[in-house]
Amino acid sequence: MSLRLTDYRGARPTWCPGCGHFAVLGCLQQAIFQLGLPPESVVVVSGIGCSGKIVQYYGGYGVHSLHGRTIPVATGIQIANPELTVIAAGGDGDGYGIGLNHWVQAMRRNVNITYLVMDNHIYSLTTGQYSPTSRKGFISKTTPKGSAELHLRPLEIALAAGASFVAQGFSGDVKQLTNIIKAAIEHKGFSHVNIFSPCVTFNRINTFEWFKERIINLDEQDYQPGDRLQALAKVMETDGVLTGIIFQEERPLFHNELAGIKDQPLTKTPLALTREQFDQLLAEHRC
Amino acid sequence: MQQLTWKVGGAQGEGIDSTGEILGTVLCRLGYHTFAYRHFMSLIKGGHTNYKIRVADRTVHYHGDLTDILIAFDQRTIDENREELHQGSIVIHDAAFEPQGVASIQTCAVPMRQIAEELGNAIIKNMVAIGVTAAALNLDPAPFLQTVATRFAGKGEKIIAMNNSAIQQGYDYYRRHVQRRFSLPTRKADEPLILISGNEAAGFGALAGGCRFLAAYPITPATEIMYWLVNHLPDYGGKVVQVEDEIGACLMAVGASYAGVRAMTSTSGPGFSLMQEAIGFAGIAEIPIVIVDVQRGGPATGLPTRTEQSDLNEILYGAHGEIPRIVMAPATITDCFYRMIDAFNLAEHYQCVVIVATDMFLGMSKQSAAEFDFNAVKVERSGLISDESLTKLQPGTFKRYALTESGISPRSLPGQANGMYVALSNEHDEHAREEVEDRHNRITQMQKRFRKLSPFSPSQWGTMYSGCDEPDLLLVGCGSTYAQLSEARLALEQAGKKVAHLHLQILAPFPKAAAAPLIAKAQKCLVVDNNFTGQLGMLLKREIGFHHKYISHNRYDGLPLTVVEITEKASEVLS
Numbered sequence: 001m002s003l004r005l006t007d008y009r010g011a012r013p014t015w016c017p018g019c020g021h022f023a024v025l026g027c028l029q030q031a032i033f034q035l036g037l038p039p040e041s042v043v044v045v046s047g048i049g050c051s052g053k054i055v056q057y058y059g060g061y062g063v064h065s066l067h068g069r070t071i072p073v074a075t076g077i078q079i080a081n082p083e084l085t086v087i088a089a090g091g092d093g094d095g096y097g098i099g100l101n102h103w104v105q106a107m108r109r110n111v112n113i114t115y116l117v118m119d120n121h122i123y124s125l126t127t128g129q130y131s132p133t134s135r136k137g138f139i140s141k142t143t144p145k146g147s148a149e150l151h152l153r154p155l156e157i158a159l160a161a162g163a164s165f166v167a168q169g170f171s172g173d174v175k176q177l178t179n180i181i182k183a184a185i186e187h188k189g190f191s192h193v194n195i196f197s198p199c200v201t202f203n204r205i206n207t208f209e210w211f212k213e214r215i216i217n218l219d220e221q222d223y224q225p226g227d228r229l230q231a232l233a234k235v236m237e238t239d240g241v242l243t244g245i246i247f248q249e250e251r252p253l254f255h256n257e258l259a260g261i262k263d264q265p266l267t268k269t270p271l272a273l274t275r276e277q278f279d280q281l282l283a284e285h286r287c
Numbered sequence: 288m289q290q291l292t293w294k295v296g297g298a299q300g301e302g303i304d305s306t307g308e309i310l311g312t313v314l315c316r317l318g319y320h321t322f323a324y325r326h327f328m329s330l331i332k333g334g335h336t337n338y339k340i341r342v343a344d345r346t347v348h349y350h351g352d353l354t355d356i357l358i359a360f361d362q363r364t365i366d367e368n369r370e371e372l373h374q375g376s377i378v379i380h381d382a383a384f385e386p387q388g389v390a391s392i393q394t395c396a397v398p399m400r401q402i403a404e405e406l407g408n409a410i411i412k413n414m415v416a417i418g419v420t421a422a423a424l425n426l427d428p429a430p431f432l433q434t435v436a437t438r439f440a441g442k443g444e445k446i447i448a449m450n451n452s453a454i455q456q457g458y459d460y461y462r463r464h465v466q467r468r469f470s471l472p473t474r475k476a477d478e479p480l481i482l483i484s485g486n487e488a489a490g491f492g493a494l495a496g497g498c499r500f501l502a503a504y505p506i507t508p509a510t511e512i513m514y515w516l517v518n519h520l521p522d523y524g525g526k527v528v529q530v531e532d533e534i535g536a537c538l539m540a541v542g543a544s545y546a547g548v549r550a551m552t553s554t555s556g557p558g559f560s561l562m563q564e565a566i567g568f569a570g571i572a573e574i575p576i577v578i579v580d581v582q583r584g585g586p587a588t589g590l591p592t593r594t595e596q597s598d599l600n601e602i603l604y605g606a607h608g609e610i611p612r613i614v615m616a617p618a619t620i621t622d623c624f625y626r627m628i629d630a631f632n633l634a635e636h637y638q639c640v641v642i643v644a645t646d647m648f649l650g651m652s653k654q655s656a657a658e659f660d661f662n663a664v665k666v667e668r669s670g671l672i673s674d675e676s677l678t679k680l681q682p683g684t685f686k687r688y689a690l691t692e693s694g695i696s697p698r699s700l701p702g703q704a705n706g707m708y709v710a711l712s713n714e715h716d717e718h719a720r721e722e723v724e725d726r727h728n729r730i731t732q733m734q735k736r737f738r739k740l741s742p743f744s745p746s747q748w749g750t751m752y753s754g755c756d757e758p759d760l761l762l763v764g765c766g767s768t769y770a771q772l773s774e775a776r777l778a779l780e781q782a783g784k785k786v787a788h789l790h791l792q793i794l795a796p797f798p799k800a801a802a803a804p805l806i807a808k809a810q811k812c813l814v815v816d817n818n819f820t821g822q823l824g825m826l827l828k829r830e831i832g833f834h835h836k837y838i839s840h841n842r843y844d845g846l847p848l849t850v851v852e853i854t855e856k857a858s859e860v861l862s
Contacts, residue, residue, distance in 0.1 A: 057721075060707050072539040073539070076541065077546040277523070
């Protein structure tokens with residue numbers, strides 16, 4: 001039976017009309033559909049926040065995990081069964097605030113997952129507090145006189161931490177975003193995709209228009225994503241407001257670098273020890 | 288009981304552990320029942336560390352209150368262990384110092400350091416101590432030499448030869464200069480033995496119980512579980528990840544379990560605290576998970592290398608919100624093995640969190656134990672829906688959290704067609720597609736989750752009872768205090784007291800049906816807790832009642848209980 005796009009549809013979204021996350025959901029569904037991945041072979045793991053609800057609206061296997069904890073859950077699933085396509089998805093507060101440590105570790109490990117960060121520069125589900133990616137001076141309910149912090153720069157961190165695929169998309173450009181997500185899923189290794197996904201309710205500064213006016217699209221430039229140093233320079237020279245695939249390289253995959261059998265799902269190993277195996281283990285403890 | 292206790296002590300970094308390990312290995316090889324306890328500090332060089340071995344004519348789960356032979360490399364070893372010495376003890380000390388404070392006890396000086404230095408390296412003074420030990424115990428040095436050769440096989444002939452000379456010279460010196468000899472028990476073990484620690488037994492039990500994934504963060508005194516599994520899981524199709532923290536460790540195991548692997552994490556108090564939110568998540572999403580908490584002295588960093596049972600409250604009640612959970616507290620090193628197998632079967636069957644509460648005393652002590660029984664190992668799969676059953680369903684109709692009579696619902700795994708669902712940390716309905724806040728749904732899902740464990744009652748091992756039916760005093764404990772309580776009960780019986788011993792290996796769901804009648808029949812109960820606030824005592828009051836019967840005995844100095852403190856307290860209560 002051939003697959004239809006509707007095979008990848010879950011619950012009806014409750015996001016605000018006009019929310020950038022609709023585009024992320026649509027592009028994710030398109031990307032998986034276009035890659036012809038059977039719905040049951042994909043697991044989406046999300047965190048908590050408006051972004052985290054994507055797993056409910058995407059209609060496949062999923063885990064709606066805890067705030068900031070998408071990465072360890074996704075890593076566990078990926079190691080347990082490398083035959084699955086594992087996608088982690090969350091927001092900027094979820095991934096770059098409470099969950100930052102896990103993200104950095106997963107990039108240096110090169111866990112074979114795709115991580116979509118819906119970056120709207122604000123905490124929205126809690127109705128509007130500044131986030132790690134909010135620019136300094138950003139006025140929110142918890143920063144009535146403006147945020148005192150320099151904003152976090154996810155692309156530079158991803159490049160420095162050793163991500164093997166770094167890209168940035170924009171909810172206002174679904175064609176490019178779909179292509180980026182497809183490339184990220186196809187990439188073997190940790191794919192970091194930061195997505196400018198504006199919040200239309202609580203963030204009156206970083207709007208669709210704000211991004212449109214500033215974004216530099218790498219697809220429109222003669223740019224090759226094979227050099228980490230060049231990628232870093234590009235990100236810095238554009239102040240991080242660029243879209244496209246910024247960096248990509250091949251590196252050994254974490255689940256295969258761990259001691260054990262390569263690419264074999266742990267789910268497929270026999271659980272009961274044979275008498276011979278049991279005796280062997282006992283023998284190690286005999287004196 | 289025929290028994291002998293031996294202890295070696297010195298500064299950390301002086302090879303104290305190796306000394307104990309070598310003697311333990313030789314005694315096990317010779318077929319003796321032994322139990323060894325490691326006392327150490329949270330530092331690498333200096334301080335005080337000791338290694339104690341008790342040899343007995345039967346299986347013992349405790350290293351004993353007293354020390355017969357104390358080998359002291361420094362005065363601090365004598366100071367720290369003087370209370371364990373008795374009139375019949377001998378203190379064998381390095382000739383480099385004159386021992387203080389042991390006037391009434393036989394002492395003998397052996398130039399252990401000097402012999403080692405003359406052989407080329409002061410560090411091998413511990414091997415001289417091995418030779419001294421062999422001579423004092425009237426044992427042939429040959430098996431010691433063999434053990435050292437095996438242990439240092441990778442270090443080259445020269446090192447082995449030097450160590451062997453040290454053993455031989457220590458042996459000769461003691462034989463020439465000291466008359467005193469000690470007898471080992473005449474009765475040896477009837478069955479083949481293995482030398483294993485509680486942590487190793489827990490790792491072995493996990494593998495035998497079908498665990499194929501461990502995610503953990505290093506922490507004393509739990510790391511040996513990780514060592515055992517990282518050295519074995521990969522050979523059996525499993526994997527181990529050292530995660531960045533315990534939050535991640537627990538959730539990585541939860542993720543792996545969601546994907547269908549039997550998964551676990553191992554930790555101690557500080558790590559366990561970080562896992563609380565993940566525990567609640569596994570509870571509401573009904574993802575099986577096994578967590579071992581090798582308890583240590585808390586709170587915060589507390590006493591990181593000492594033992595305590597002070598996480599009981601957190602283990603029983605930790606995590607916000609309410610979830611069903613199973614908490615077991617293995618009583619012995621052998622129990623660590625079997626309970627881990629139970630833990631994995633139960634976690635999968637009930638799709639719930641299973642916490643195995645051990646402690647530093649149980650986890651890091653080493654015993655020559657009877658070999659584990661292959662025939663007693665059963666991996667029982669349950670709750671997983673087959674591909675066949677799923678394909679029979681209309682697409683989109685699978686109910687992951689179906690409201691069944693037992694509360695246990697069929698579980699699909701990612702990769703299975705037609706079985707898709709979202710494991711939500713939010714409340715959800717039977718289909719588990721999205722969060723649901725409807726109040727009627729909330730009630731039915733809460734009831735369903737809590738219904739799961741209502742039939743669970745592990746009568747065979749959950750409660751252990753020994754002694755008379757209607758005791759004047761019932762000794763009650765859980766987990767690792769089993770050994771001291773058993774010995775105390777025997778000692779009190781021999782003194783003519785009407786006592787019994789109730790030991791709990793299951794704390795949640797509380798085995799009320801089994802425990803309540805036993806407590807009802809006792810005049811008084813002495814509840815022994817290895818913590819300050821009496822957490823087991825509080826649990827008994829909460830679950831059973833009989834508040835007027837309980838007398839507490841609490842130890843919270845970071846050390847395991849002694850038999851004598853229990854018998855003294857019991858005698859005081861009975862008089």
